[in-house]
Amino acid sequence: MLTAASRRGGETRARREARMSLLRAATPMHGGPSMSSATSVAPKRRRRLTRGRLTWLLLLGFAVLLSVGVVAWLFSELRFAALTMAIPALVPLGLVLTAVWWLDRWEPEPRILLAFGLFWGAGASVVGTLVTGGMMLDVARSYLATEGAVSKFSVLIQSPISEESIKAVGLFLILIFARRHFDSPLDGFSYAAVIGAGFAFTENIIYFSQAAESASGFASTFIVRGILSPFAHALFTGITGMAIGWGARRGGWRRPILMGLGGLVIAILAHAFWNGGSLLILPLLGVDPSNQFGWLIFYLVVQLPIFLLLAWFLVKLHDRDRLIIVDRLGEYADAGWFTTSEVAMIGDWSAREQAFAWAKSVSPEADRAMRGFVQDASRLAFAREHARVNKRDPNRRVVEKRMLDRVKEHRSQLAAFGAAGPRVATS
Structure with missing residues (x-):
């Protein structure tokens, strides 16, 4: 553990005294009691509904309302499977939320902001992706000759752009309306991860339901999405969040917005590479992309090392x-x-x-x-x-x-x- 002596090792006496005098000037209550010496009990503060808190309650309500709409849509499309497949979808959600709690435990973000992020990902991001993604696919079909080309466009371009952009909107809303709680890369990752986790939760319900026609299909889908890559969306959106948080450290609006947009571009590229990078990497390794084990080779050679590198970086931030x-x-x-x-x-x-x-x-x-x-x-x-x-x-x-x-x-x-x-x- 760091000690006061080790921290002051390189300071001159004059600089140390100057620093302490500035600190005392900024803390006019100097001389306040220690925990064992105080004698009076301060009155309990009454929690007021401030304008900022009211704003976030309204934004949270909006995100929850959209999530309810998504639930209704899931039931209309998937019927009872939407409910049953929500249970296995809780597994990757729980893994991501546990990781966020651990990483952010030293100075946790306000629960109302994390709740907003979760519902924004599970509801608003899904609605936004359905709308913008559908529009992009309609345009693509008017220019691309085959459904195969449209499918590749969806995986490599439409999904990364629409999904990461809509998720990033939630991050910028937190930056705008709760700036004082958004001033470090780890803050940004925490908000981004819960947004990504919420989005992945809804997406997993859909994927699990589609794969549930056979036990083997469901098992393989659950292993790939729930066990091997539960952090994918959290990490993609986390790139944008960390960029915003890094820019927000020094105040102002220009830096976090520009860095956030730059992070969004990287997140989109990372998402696209995650989806279709095997088409580029596997041939370089002498593996046919159509090989039934190609996805596993790509995961072990590319995806897993990237995840471990980002995990190491996040632990350093922690x-x-x-x-x-x-x-x-x-x-x-x-x-x-x-x-x-x-x-x-x-x-x-x-x-x-x-x-x-x-x-x-x-x-x-x-x-x-x-x-x-x-x-x-x-x-x-x-x-x-x-x-x-x-x-x-x-x-x-x-x-x-x-x-x-x-x-x-x-x-x-x-x-x-x-x-x-x-x-x-x-x-």
Whole structure:
């Protein structure tokens, strides 16, 4: 674990004192109580329905409404199979959502935004793809001579363009209406992955239903889509999301929009290559694309390595989030706002679980206060990271101050229970 001494190794005394003076100037509450020394309990905040929250409730309602329409369409087309095939479709959905939870656990995104993403993928993206994809196929049929050519157009051009573009609309909506919750590549991937997972869930119901005429057909389809490639749509859309998140780190609108559009182009190309790359790669390997094992060879040689590379990159982003928490809260610890034990607890997952277990054993109120303390302290760390990266943001100190106030409130609530929480070993 990083220590304050190791972080300051290369700083001169003058620079260190200047940094601490700026931090204290930005945190006028310096001298606030530690978890064990606070004596008063802050009043419980009443949750208000802000305009931003109302906007997201309306957008979520719109996405849910479209999802209900998709459910009705599925039942009209597939009848009872739509319900039965939704059960195996939950398997890849659960895998993706579990991965998103793990990757995003250090500073989780708001649930309402993740819910919007899921329903946007399962409903709005499907509706948008049916409309735009149908229009593209109608145009293609007027220019292409055979249905075989139209089929190739659908796989290599229409599907990647229409699907990735409509899914990306959901990401840009989150960027526009919830910008302060969208400021890192991992934020972008988290939103994109749930959109992709929602879309794949609906798509899998259709594929599984079509393959259910025979047990072998269903089994092979489930293995390919549910076991071997459950993350495909999450990764395609994730490229767009990470590009938007990377551009959003430094503020402004031009950078995240342009980078997002660039990411969308890459996502479309990746989707097209995933669909039809075997036609290019297998001949280079001396394998006939019509070989019954050709798809497996392409999967092992191309698709699986790409997935593992992206998974490695995402784990690095996950680890970076933890280091941001430790480093930025370490600066607050240097200024007297946190103890080293608190920073160690917040920056270590097992220590967090230990603290949550202690608080839960005390009372539901203590449990809420501890979880709020850890959550808002993590948000404080990322607010400070944002202020460090984007020095032109006029609201960066306001957000820090607000997070500090909330941390102080949670700490005061915890102090009312007469203890500083469980002891956490530091290293």
